[in-house]
Amino acid sequence: MQLRPTIHLYFEDGRYVAIVPDHPDCHAYGASYAQALENLELLLGRRFEHGIDARSEAGSRCNSSAIRARLVAKFGRLSNRRLAASIGIVAPDAPVMLSSALGGKGSRQVRCAIALALNELPSQLWPDAAGRIRTMDDSCFLAARRGMRDASSAADEQAANDVPSGEQAHRRFS
Numbered sequence: 001m002q003l004r005p006t007i008h009l010y011f012e013d014g015r016y017v018a019i020v021p022d023h024p025d026c027h028a029y030g031a032s033y034a035q036a037l038e039n040l041e042l043l044l045g046r047r048f049e050h051g052i053d054a055r056s057e058a059g060s061r062c063n064s065s066a067i068r069a070r071l072v073a074k075f076g077r078l079s080n081r082r083l084a085a086s087i088g089i090v091a092p093d094a095p096v097m098l099s100s101a102l103g104g105k106g107s108r109q110v111r112c113a114i115a116l117a118l119n120e121l122p123s124q125l126w127p128d129a130a131g132r133i134r135t136m137d138d139s140c141f142l143a144a145r146r147g148m149r150d151a152s153s154a155a156d157e158q159a160a161n162d163v164p165s166g167e168q169a170h171r172r173f174s
Helices: 033-049 057-075 080-086 094-102 108-118 131-162 166-173
Strands: 008-012 015-019 027-030
Touching (some): 008 033, 015 033, 027 033, 057 080, 057 108, 080 094, 094 108, 108 131
Antiparallel strands (some): 008 015, 015 027
16 A cells, blocks of 8 residues: 655745655745645655654654755755855864754754744744744744844934935035
């Protein structure tokens, strides 16, 4: 008897997504529904070929591949070093840090940088992480996003103050 999983297909953020609800950590993207399905079949084929459980260590590689695929869709096909630099991680061991964080391990700051680049809570990217880690990662993400918003507001305010208006502009340039 061959199992036939239910597959959900949808369009999100300018790309097509295929996901098996029973295995939400293993989803795939594509430029079309057909490509998303093909990518999902490859991931599931590898996964079940090796008897990988949804929560096993190897299963997190499936999630790691999906997250990396999303970064590649956003930044293009780059080496791990360049991909890390694109999300703000610049260090001699940045490629290793990125690889580790893609699997939900490693540095919280790198996981948060990935989440910020994808504009998604870390707890949604790595749902199998321990509850305390998910909470702390989400707090880090929200604080960083708040800081980015505050910096953007300050820059907008500064730019507004630097724009001469009416009589001031006349005096300044005459």
